[in-house]
Amino acid sequence: MERVPERVLISGGGPVGLICAYALAKENIPVIVFDENSELQEDPRAATTHPATLELLADLDLVGKVIEQGLICPIFRFWDRPTGNLVAEFDHELLRDDTDYPYVVQCEQFKLTRILVDLMRSMTAADIRFSHRVTSVSQEDQSVSIEVDSPNGIKQFQGRYLIGSDGGRSTVRTEAKIPFEGFTWAERFLVLSTPFDFEAQRGMCHRNYISDPEEWCNCFKVAGDGPPGLWRTVYPEAADVPEADLLTDEYIQNKLQNFFPSRDKYDIVHRNLYTVHQRVAATFRKGRVMIAGDAAHVNNSIGGMGLNGGIQDAVNLAEKLIKVWKSGASDSLLDKYNDERRTFAIEFVQAQTIQNKNRLEAKDPKKRKKFLDDLQSIAADSKKARQFMLKSSMIEAMRRI
Numbered sequence: 119m120e121r122v123p124e125r126v127l128i129s130g131g132g133p134v135g136l137i138c139a140y141a142l143a144k145e146n147i148p149v150i151v152f153d154e155n156s157e158l159q160e161d162p163r164a165a166t167t168h169p170a171t172l173e174l175l176a177d178l179d180l181v182g183k184v185i186e187q188g189l190i191c192p193i194f195r196f197w198d199r200p201t202g203n204l205v206a207e208f209d210h211e212l213l214r215d216d217t218d219y220p221y222v223v224q225c226e227q228f229k230l231t232r233i234l235v236d237l238m239r240s241m242t243a244a245d246i247r248f249s250h251r252v253t254s255v256s257q258e259d260q261s262v263s264i265e266v267d268s269p270n271g272i273k274q275f276q277g278r279y280l281i282g283s284d285g286g287r288s289t290v291r292t293e294a295k296i297p298f299e300g301f302t303w304a305e306r307f308l309v310l311s312t313p314f315d316f317e318a319q320r321g322m323c324h325r326n327y328i329s330d331p332e333e334w335c336n337c338f339k340v341a342g343d344g345p346p347g348l349w350r351t352v353y354p355e356a357a358d359v360p361e362a363d364l365l366t367d368e369y370i371q372n373k374l375q376n377f378f379p380s381r382d383k384y385d386i387v388h389r390n391l392y393t394v395h396q397r398v399a400a401t402f403r404k405g406r407v408m409i410a411g412d413a414a415h416v417n418n419s420i421g422g423m424g425l426n427g428g429i430q431d432a433v434n435l436a437e438k439l440i441k442v443w444k445s446g447a448s449d450s451l452l453d454k455y456n457d458e459r460r461t462f463a464i465e466f467v468q469a470q471t472i473q474n475k476n477r478l479e480a481k482d483p484k485k486r487k488k489f490l491d492d493l494q495s496i497a498a499d500s501k502k503a504r505q506f507m508l509k510s511s512m513i514e515a516m517r518r519i
């Protein structure tokens with residue numbers, strides 16, 4: 119019988135696939151990462167990295183580099199748009215006894231992927247192949263095989279395990295016939311990035327949630343290519359307006375002027391429109407195939423939990439695979455990956471992000487008042503504020519696993 123190559127195959131070289139590859143290669147477990155793009159993408163999506171994830175990045179010796187390229191942000195604020203009032207301010211300093219990282223780091227996900235690819239260049243166990251699209255998956259008793267569309271034509275690869283970290287439209291999940299259960303929101307999220315200084319000009323801190331029954335907004339600072347940095351603003355957009363209309367200069371300038379009136383035109387660096395889902399895969403493991411990150415779960419971006427959850431998946435899965443590979447642990451340990459991370463995705467990330475969205479957009483005046491009053495009273499009481507932040511920083515749910 120032909121020998122199965124001793125390696126782990128990874129479909130998708132986004133942040134989740136690369137973290138998983140790095141954690142395995144660091145332990146000399148051979149990995150091949152396949153990504154359909156010809157190079158890393160400068161994708162203006164995730165930036166907020168929560169304390170619970172920073173702790174995991176520290177265990178992998180990555181946290182210093184992430185902090186170096188990001189912004190340390192201890193504070194976040196909730197605003198009421200109709201009155202312009204500050205409703206609540208939360209300071210992670212209250213978590214000083216709970217974590218070595220009492221702050222979030224705003225580090226764009228493309229920086230994390232660059233850090234990982236650079237580190238893996240010198241690792242003999244890591245092989246990263248761009249312009250390689252995984253197109254099909256099959257499993258045997260002792261191995262898993264994939265077909266890959268590469269610059270040199272269709273190729274077959276075999277390995278011991280396959281990790282599908284190929285994003286929300288995951289080919290691996292589809293090929294493994296794993297249902298992606300949940301729903302898609304009617305509205306899309308428009309993300310606009312500008313160097314306009316919302317701190318100096320509008321009194322914003324680096325993470326702001328602006329509640330409004332008509333049209334909410336989030337406003338964050340990211341480091342960009344260095345000082346003065348970039349600000350990202352996020353808005354809900356109706357489902358029935360064509361994408362092209364929402365991305366015109368005129369529409370975008372009006373949108374920003376409507377929220378943040380200014381004498382000058384805004385300089386726009388990125389404009390992106392995203393469809394927003396709440397979905398979790400029916401299982402994160404099927405035989406020798408595991409899925410992680412957006413391939414396994416997607417959620418709205420309010421609270422910044424999607425990639426955090428994905429990094430946590432990658433670390434959890436890598437730890438278990440290392441035990442199976444190197445210490446002869448039974449591969450039923452991989453079922454625990456499914457149990458732990460799927461429960462986390464459903465009971466914590468889905469529930470929390472849906473609640474975050476409801477809080478920002480509540481239309482019923484009574485409900486809205488209650489949300490805002492509750493936030494105000496939580497922020498005013500340091501014990502309650504600590505409990506609130508243990509949740510928002512993902513520490514409480516991670517400690518529960």
Ligand SMILES: Cc1cc2nc3c(=O)[nH]c(=O)nc-3n(C[C@H](O)[C@H](O)[C@H](O)COP(=O)(O)OP(=O)(O)OC[C@H]3O[C@@H](n4cnc5c(N)ncnc54)[C@H](O)[C@@H]3O)c2cc1C
Pocket residue numbers: 129130131132133134135152153154155162163164165166167227250251252253283284285286288289290307309392410411412413419421422423424425426427428
């Ligand atoms: C506006 C916005 C803001 C966000 N902000 C935050 C935030 O602040 N904090 C947070 O935690 N999360 C945030 N998220 C979510 C975050 O961006 C995602 O959870 C994250 O990108 C998931 O990473 P991933 O590696 O699983 O998937 P992806 O980043 O989608 O990477 C998947 C990779 O797989 C590759 N691929 C796909 N199909 C194939 C194939 N068949 N073969 C080979 N390669 C393939 C793709 O090229 C890609 O490189 C945000 C999302 C949005 C839309």
